[in-house]
Amino acid sequence: xxxxxxxxxxxxxxxxxxxxxxxxxxxxxxxxxxxxxxxxxxxxxxxxxxxxxxxxxxxxxxxxxxxxxxxx
Numbered sequence: 463x464x465x466x467x468x469x470x471x472x473x474x475x476x477x478x479x480x481x482x483x484x485x486x487x488x489x490x491x492x493x494x495x496x497x498x499x500x501x502x503x504x505x506x507x508x509x510x511x512x513x514x515x516x517x518x519x520x521x522x523x524x525x526x527x528x529x530x531x532x533x534x
Contacts, residue, residue, distance in 0.1 A: 463488070463510055468496055471508060471519065498523075 463471075472486035475498065485499045486508070495509040498521070506523035 463493060463496055467510075471496065475521075 468486050468488060472484060475484045475486065476482050481500065483500050487497050487499060489495055489497055489507075495507050497504055498506045498508060506521055509520045509522065511518045511520060
């Protein structure tokens with residue numbers, strides 16, 4: 463993904479989740495996906511799907527069961 467595309471994804475997520483702390487960063491040696499952070503914590507990946515001329519973005523967020531312990 464190129465820089466303007468990454469910035470658009472970041473702005474979209476910030477608006478959608480009403481959180482200016484969301485940061486979308488390129489991954490080292492991989493240009494088919496980016497990493498999504500809130501502050502210093504990585505919360506997921508966005509992969510681009512550009513098959514058949516219909517570009518879409520897939521946001522994948524893994525939640526560990528131990529993370530759920532913090533919410534009661």
